[in-house]
Amino acid sequence: MTSTRAPSPAGPGGLRDRGLGRILRGGAVNMAGAVVGAALNLALIVAITRAFSQETAGLLFSATSVFLITAAVANAGAPDGLVYFIARLRVFGRPGGVPALLRLALGPAVLAACLVSVLLVVLARPLADALGPQEAAAYLRLLALFLPFAVLTDSVLAATRAHHDMSVTVLVDKVGRPLAQLGLVAMIALSGSAGFLALAWAGPYLPAAVLAWFWLGRIVRGAEAAPSPGDVSPAVEERSGPGDRQERVTPAEFWSFALPRALGGVAQAGVQRGGVVMVALLHGLTGAAVFTAATRIMVVGQFCTQAVLYTAQPRFAELLAAGEHGSVRALYQAGTSWLVCLNWPLYLSALMFAPEVMRLFGTGYSAGATALVVVCAGQLAASVLGMGDLVLTMTGRTGLNLLNNVMSLLASVVAGVLLVPSHGAAGAAGALVVAVLVRKLLPLWQLRSLVVLHPFSRPVLVATGSALLWFGALPVLLEAVAGPGVPTLIAGVLAGAAGHLCTVWLARGHLEPRR
Known part of the structure; x- marks a missing residue:
């Protein structure tokens, strides 16, 4: 079969020279969306905790x-599989296989979502009995109706990111959907009825899926119509195997990669979201609300993390496919330094002013201050450990990724069973931190035979030093002078942000890794 070849990003020196530049350009788009999305999601949680x-x-x-x-x-x-295989098709100059790949991935994923949706409707009553209130069954049934649209949205957006188009993820997922959720929740709060809260939260997935689908179609048509002046570079062709030279990805190839990653994703979701369910079961719905509020800062930080990860994911896949291990290490160090620059100010500020932050959610949530401190300390460590789990996945070793996530989930469950009954939200926060550290440390050890990744680099040290100075030492000084309180929090954040931005700008040359 004659394939349509697009200009390869893997020309001599291309991947090495353009990897960091592209992650910064794409990351800037994602970062703008992450800031807005984080604010909207925080506002959504605050609106719910204060109105109900x-x-x-x-x-x-x-x-x-x-x-x-x-x-x-x-x-x-399907989302990770699409990113991995679309990136490989592009780097080996075979974009003609993308439409068939989309059909191969999206059809089974949406069908599986429909089946799981039916199963969730059937099991709504037993799950509601476990959670307690009678209204739980109605909430779960309403949510189940929108499950296929959520799955379609995630998979389609992953395919757009694999083409290095970050704008649709920002506009549809980071801004549009949470803005619609916030507006609908506000309308329900004004009406005084909580019966349709689940509909307000899940309903925006339907228009998001439609918009993302049409946007992906435009991207794929544009890629097929693009001129193809070049071929794959000899260096990349030498490293490619028989499967890389095929125009189409076979079902066996795709699902042997995707299904282990799916199980790993389930375990990861269990770690991130299972704590809420565990607290609800072992400590009541009030404890679940407090734990959710205390971990919102972590979710805000995840928006910043995703802004870097979404841009880095296809680049890692391309660099690893081309065998550019030195560039992988450089990209890992640069990405980790930016994760520290973005996340440490948030987590340090929340840790230093935990009681003031928890008052944001209303009366009754101050008990979550200890949980907030624990979560922030864990996320500081997670940020500095970087993106090893993403690199491991993009090497194709989804079996190891699955093992890591299962071990992380087991650590979370064991720690949660031990800590939640006696410590409530704080115990669930400790279990979450244990699980996150397990998932972050294992990939760095497993990758040692392919590419040695570690956070001890000049860019990470510079980023860490700036954050500690402006969001650690400065708040301590301000509290010693003015005492704790909201005014001190505001002054510390504003002064720290200004000093941190200036330091990062002046030290920007030191944030670039040495290859």
Whole structure:
């Protein structure tokens, strides 16, 4: 078969020279969306906790956690599979195989989502009995109706990112969907009825899926119509195997990669969202609401993390396919330094002013201050360990990724069973930190025979030093002078942000890795 070849990004020196530049350009788009999306998601949680009782908020948070875990089951690993194989088709100059790949991935994923949706409807009553309130069954059934649209949205957006188009993820997923959720929740709060809260939260997935689908179609048509002046570079062709030279990805190839990643994604979702369900079961819906509020800072930080990861994921796949291990290491160090630059100010500020932050969610949530401190300390460590789990996945070793996520989930469950009954939200936060550290450390050890990755580099040290100075030492000084309180928090964040931005700008040359 004669294939349509697009200009390869893997020409001599191309991947090495353009990897960091592209992650920064794409990351800038994602970062703008991450800032807006994080603010909207935080506003959504604050609106729910302030407008409704802790029991109602805890019920919604528990039900949506079940929804997100089942969505991870239903997507069958299609999003990661699409990024991995589209990146390889592009780097080996074979974009003509992308339409067939999309059909291969999206059809089974959406069908699986429909089946899981039916199963969730059937099991809504037993799950509701476990959670407690009678309204839980109605919440779960409403959420189940939108599960296929959530799975389709995640998979389609992954395919657009594999083509290095980050704008649709920002506009549809980071801004559009949470903005619609916030508006609908505000309308329900004004009406005084909480019966349709689940519909307000899940409903925006339908228009998001439609918009993402049409946007992907435009991208694929544009890629097929693009001129193809060049071929794959000899260096890349020498490293390619027989499977890389095929125009189409076979079902066996795709699903042998995607299904282990799907199971790993389920375990990862269980770690991220299972804590809410575990607290609801072992400590009541009020505890679940407090734990959700305390971990919102972590979710805000994840928006910043995703801004870097979404851009880095296809680049890692391309660099590893081309055998550019030195560039992989450089990209890992640069990405980790930016994760520290972005996330450490957030987590340090929340850790230093935990009681003031928890008051944002309303009365009754101050008990979550200890949980917030624990979560922030764990996320500081997770940020500095970087993107080893992403690199491991993009090497194609989804079996190891699955093992790591299962071990992380087991650590979370064991720690949660031991800590949640006696310590509530703080115990669940400790279990979450244990699980995250397991998932971050194992890939760095497993990758040692392919490419040695570690966070001890000049870019990471510079980023860490700046964050500690402006968001660690400065708040301590301000509290010693002015005492704790919201004014000190505001002054510390504003002064720290200005100093941190200036330091990062002046030290930007030191944030670039040495290859």
